[in-house]
Amino acid sequence: MSTLAILVILALIFDFLNGFHDSSNIVATIIFSRAMSPRAALTMTAVAEFSGPFLFGVAVAKTIGEGIILPGAISITVILAALSSAIFWNLFTWYFGIPSSSSHALIGALIGAVVVSAGWGTIMLPGLLKVVLALFLSPILGFTVGFLFTRLIFFLARNATPKINWFFRHLQILTGLGLGLSHGANDAQKTMGVITLGLVTIGYLDSFSVPIWVIAASAGAISLGTAIGGWRLIRTLGAKFYKIRPVHGFSTQLSSAGVILGAALLGGPVSTTQVVSSTILGVGAAQRISMVRWQVMNSILLAWLLTIPATAIVSALFYYLFS
Numbered sequence: 347m348s349t350l351a352i353l354v355i356l357a358l359i360f361d362f363l364n365g366f367h368d369s370s371n372i373v374a375t376i377i378f379s380r381a382m383s384p385r386a387a388l389t390m391t392a393v394a395e396f397s398g399p400f401l402f403g404v405a406v407a408k409t410i411g412e413g414i415i416l417p418g419a420i421s422i423t424v425i426l427a428a429l430s431s432a433i434f435w436n437l438f439t440w441y442f443g444i445p446s447s448s449s450h451a452l453i454g455a456l457i458g459a460v461v462v463s464a465g466w467g468t469i470m471l472p473g474l475l476k477v478v479l480a481l482f483l484s485p486i487l488g489f490t491v492g493f494l495f496t497r498l499i500f501f502l503a504r505n506a507t508p509k510i511n512w513f514f515r516h517l518q519i520l521t522g523l524g525l526g527l528s529h530g531a532n533d534a535q536k537t538m539g540v541i542t543l544g545l546v547t548i549g550y551l552d553s554f555s556v557p558i559w560v561i562a563a564s565a566g567a568i569s570l571g572t573a574i575g576g577w578r579l580i581r582t583l584g585a586k587f588y589k590i591r592p593v594h595g596f597s598t599q600l601s602s603a604g605v606i607l608g609a610a611l612l613g614g615p616v617s618t619t620q621v622v623s624s625t626i627l628g629v630g631a632a633q634r635i636s637m638v639r640w641q642v643m644n645s646i647l648l649a650w651l652l653t654i655p656a657t658a659i660v661s662a663l664f665y666y667l668f669s
Contacts, residue, residue, distance in 0.1 A: 349422055349548055350544075350545075350550060352426065353422065353425065353426065353429075353541065353544040353545075353548075354541060354563070356426060356429040356430065356433065357429055357537050357541045357544070357564075358537070358563060358564070358567040359429075359433055359567075360429050360432050360448075360452070360537060360540075361534065361564050361567035361568045362567045362570055363433060363436040363440070363448070363571060364436065364448040364534075364536075364537070364568055364571060365392075365395065365567065365568035365569060365570065365571025365572040365573075366436075366440070366571035366572070366574055367436050367439070367440055367446075367448055367571070367619075368448060368529065368533060368571075368572070368618050368619060372395075372522065372525050372526055372529055372572065372618075372622075373387040373388055373522070374590075374622075375518070375594060375595035375598045375599060375626065376518050376522045376599070378590040378595070379514075379515065379518065379590045379591055379592045379594065379595035380515065380592075381515045381516070381518035381519065381522070381592060381595055382518070382519065382522070388572060388573050389573060390522065390523060390526065391522065391523075391525075391526035391572050391573075392526075392569040392572045392573040393526075393569070394524075394525075394526025394527045394529075394530060395526050395527070395529055395530030395533075395534065395568055395569045395572055396530060396565045396566060396568075396569040397530065397565075398526070398527045398528065398529065398531035398532075398534065398565070398610075399530055399531055399534050399535060399538070399561050399564070399565050400561065400565070401527065401531065402607070402610055402611060403531075403611075404535055404539075404561065405535075405610065405611065405612065405613035406531075406532055406536065406539065406609075406610055406613055406614070406615050407536070407538040407539035407542065407556050408554065408556075409473065409476065409477065409539070409613045409614070409615055410452075410535070410536050410539030410540060410543070410615060411539035411540070411542050411543040411546075411554050412473075412554050413470060413472075413473030413476065413613075414453070414456065414457075414469065414470055414473045414477060415456065415460050415468055415469060415470060416469075416470060419460055419463070419464040419468030420460065420543060422544060422547050423459075423463070423665060423668050423669055424456070424459040424460050424463050424665065425459075425540060425543060425544045425547065426664075426668055427455070427459040427661050427662075427664035427665035427667075427668055428452065428456045428458070428459045428460075428540070428661050428664075429452075429455070430455075430661070430664045430668075431451070431454075431455035431458065431459070431657045431658075431660040431661035431664050432448065432451040432452045432455045432657060432661075434660055435451040435455075435653065435656065435660065436448055436451060439649060444649045446619065446649035446650070446653050447481070447617035447619045447620055447649075447653055448533065448536075448619070449481060449533070449536060449615050449616065449618075449619075450481060450617055450653035450654050450657070451653055451657045452536055452540070453477055453481070453654065454653060454654035454656070454658045454661070455657040455658065455660070455661035456661070457469065457474075457654075457658050457661075458657065458659060458660070458661035458662045458665075459661040459662060459664070459665045462662040462665050462666070463665060476613075476614065477614070477615055479614075480614030480615055480616050481615070481616060481617055481620070484605055484606075484609060484614075484616040484617065484620060485617070485620040485621060485623070485624035486624070487605050487621075488601065488602060488605050488621040488622070488624040488625040488628065489624040489625060489628035489631075490628065491601040491604065491605060491625065491628070492597060492598060492601040492602070492625035492627075492629040492632070493628035493629070493631055493632045494632075495597050495600065495629075495632075496593070496594075496597045496628070496629045497632045499593060499596075499597055500593075500632070500633070503593075510593075511591070511592045511593070512592075514592035514593045514595070514596040515592040515595075517596050518592065518595050518596050521595075521596055521599035521600045521603065522599050524599065524600070524603040524607075525599045525602055525606070525622075526572075527603075527607070528602075528603045528604075528606040528607035528610060529606060529618050530565060530568065530569070531606075531607060531610040531611075532606050532607075532609060532610040532615065532616060532618065533568060533618055534565050534567075534568045535564070535610070535615075537564040537567070537568070538556050538560050538561055538564045539556075541563075541564065542554055542555070542556045542560055545557075545560075590626075594626070594629050594630065594633075597629045597632075598622065598625050598626050598629050601625045601628070601629070602618075602621050602622045602625045605621050605625070606621055620650065
C-alpha cells in the first residue's frame with residue numbers, strides 16, 4: 347500500500363472517530379430534553395457537519411497545517427505517528443465513556459512526534475500559542491456565555507407559562523443545526539489540515555492548499571461518525587450533569603455554536619467537547635449552582651489535563667516504532 351493511501355486512511359479513521367466521539371456534544375441536550383429522537387438528531391447533525399466546511403472556509407486547516415510546525419521539520423513518519431496516537435486516545439477514552447478532546451489529542455500527538463524527530467526548535471511558538479489559547483480559553487468562554495445567556499432568558503421569560511417549553515423544545519432544531527454546522531466548520535478542518543500537510547510533505551502538492559476532495563472526504567468521514575454516534579458519551583453529557591430541560595438545551599446549543607463558529611472563522615482550533623461540556627455547566631449554574639453534579643466534571647477535567655501529554659508520549663513511541 348502506498349504512503350499516500352496509508353496517510354489518507356489513517357486521517358479519515360481519526361476523522362470518523364472524531365465525529366463518533368463528538369456526536370455526544372452536539373446531540374446530547376437535544377435528545378435528553380426530548381426535542382428530537384436520537385436518530386433524527388444524529389442524522390440532522392451529520393448533514394450539517396458535512397456542509398460546515400463548504401460554507402465557512404478552511405482557516406482552521408491552515409492553522410493546523412502551516413501555523414504550528416516549521417514546514418521543513420515535518421516528515422511523513424511524524425504525521426503517521428501523530429494520527430496513530432490520536433486514534434488510540436480516541437478509542438481509549440470512548441471505551442471508558444470519557445468526553446476527552448480530539449483536538450487536544452491531535453495537537454499533543456503532532457508535538458510529541460515532531461519533537462522526538464527534529465527537536466523543540468521546530469515548533470512555531472506564535473502558532474502554538476494561538477492554538478493553546480483557543481483550546482484553553484474557549485471552555486471558559488463557553489461557561490460564561492452559557493451562564494449569562496441563560497440568565498437573560500430567565501429574566502425575559504420570568505412571567506411566562508410552562509407552555510414556553512414547547513417554544514424552546516422546537517427551537518432546538520435550529521440551534522442544533524447551527525451547532526452541527528459550527529462543529530463541521532471547526533473539527534473536520536483539523537483532518538483536512540493534516541492530510542494537506544502530508545500531501546505537501548510527500549510532494550503530492552507544491553504548496554499548502556486544501557484540495558476539494560480532501561474537504562469532501564474529511565467532511566464525509568466526520569459526518570458518518572456522527573451519524574453512528576457514541577452512545578456512551580451521549581449519556582455522560584446528557585444525563586449525568588443534571589436533568590436537561592428544553593431551555594437548557596436551547597441555551598447550550600446556541601451559546602456553544604456561537605463560540606465554536608467564531609473560533610472557526612478566526613482560524614482557532616477549539617475543542618467541541620470542552621466548549622459544550624463547560625457550556626452545559628454554565629447553563630445549569632445559571633439556574634441554580636447546587637443543581638449541577640459538579641463531581642461528574644472530575645473525570646472530564648482529568649482527561650483534559652492528561653490528553654496533550656499522554657498523546658505526545660504515545661506519539662513519540664509510535665514514531666520510534668515506525669522509524
